[in-house]
Amino acid sequence: MRAIIEAPVPIMLVDRLIRHATVGAAFLVPGLDRRAVERRARGREEARKLARADFAVVSYGKSGRTWLNVMLSRFFQVRFGLPEHSLLFFDNLHRKNPAIPTVLLTHDNYLRDFLGTGASKAAFYDKPTLLLVRHPADVAVSQYFQWRYRMRPHKKNLNDYPPHGAAVSVGDFVLRERAGLAKVVAFMNEWAAELPRLRRLLVLRYEDLRSQPERRLAEVLGWMGMSPTPEEVRQAVAFASFENMKRLEQRGVFRWSGVSMRPGDRANPDSYKTRRAKVGGYRDYFDDQEVRSIDDYVRANLDPVFGYGAPPGLAVAPERGRPVAVG
Structure with missing residues (x-):
């Protein structure tokens, strides 16, 4: 192609x-x-960019943003007749068709360095914002593989990761490094404290998107005012399936999209952007005691608003991010 x-x-x-x-x-x-x-x-x-965007999608790195972006992009491709390599990247699709919104996809990593606002999310208060979250231990493990196999040395220094080539195990990275679990939890807690101040907010959990992709994608598109049909949603979810995203990455379909979606080493499955997509996969990398330590840390330190480590039967309300009982 x-x-x-x-x-x-x-x-x-x-x-x-x-x-x-x-x-x-x-x-x-x-x-x-x-x-x-x-x-x-x-x-x-x-x-x-945030000032010009119609919507902001905020997430910590490795929370499933690329997967969500591929689904959104496929919806716009199907609805507006765009080629499959047209991956949403701020206003690129809007310039092809003004009916497509301008979307800022951000890890909320650098704004505070310019605005000097610290943990405040005031820049997002009046911006329709989707907050995508994932269990912080799964995020931290995925961050480890991103750091080890995909991240450029310059980015490691810029974002305070362990130095390039450092001998750091997945356990040390997640449990002891500043870039590990504690940093993910701190990011999520910053946002939890500010959720009531955002005037138009949608909180989306990766785990809910994984278990009910068509329902959750339809909610996102409806929130964006797009009124999707069931067939459009079905096609978007199928296109963004794990198997197809792996194929797309191998083929380099999105290589001109502005998104780094290509493997660091084709022979190493851990170097792919699309790596495992497994809910609770962090448990595969730790012994029972380490898993207990991780789970205890999350329960003790993460705001329960997101439902991770909360009592059974709690989930996240789709609009305001408040815990609600589910049956």
Whole structure:
């Protein structure tokens, strides 16, 4: 298949050029914290995109965002007759058809460096925001494989991961490194504290999307005002199945989409963006005592609003993110 490179709109290109110029200039100033300069430049770029977006999709890395994005993209492909390589990336699909919304997909990683707002989510209060969450232990394990097999050395330094090539086991990464379980829980707690202040919010759990993909995708699209048909939803879910996403990654279908969706090493299944997609898979990497330690940590430290480690029979309300009883 011949891929088509989609040119960015001028404002996005200008933002990117400004970021690269700012970071490049920092190398000329002795003693300047170049890491801080780049994080602030990335935050500026993201703040400008957030202001222009119709919707924001927020998640910690490795919470299932690419899977959700492929489903959303396939829905837009089917409805508006777009080619299968057209993966949603901010406003690229909106420029093809104005009926498609502009969506900022963010890990909420750099905004605070530019806005100086710390843990506050004030930038999202008036923005329709979907918060995608996943069990923090599954996220931390997936982060380990991302760090070990996919992440560029520069990104490891920029985001305070263990150094490139460091001899860190999955257990040490999850349980003892700053980039592991504790960091994921802290991110989720920041958002839990701010949920009541977001005026239009949808909380989506990866586990619910995995168990009921058609129902949950229809809810997301309805929340976005798209009124999907059952057939459109069915096609989107089928296209984003684990097996098909693996094939798409192997074929490099999305290589011009702005999303890094290609394996680090085709012979190593742990280097794929689409790796396992298993709910509760973190238990496969730890002994019984370590699993108990992880579960105890989550119960003791994670806000129960998301339903992880909460008493049986609790789930997350679809609009406000409050725990509700389920039968």
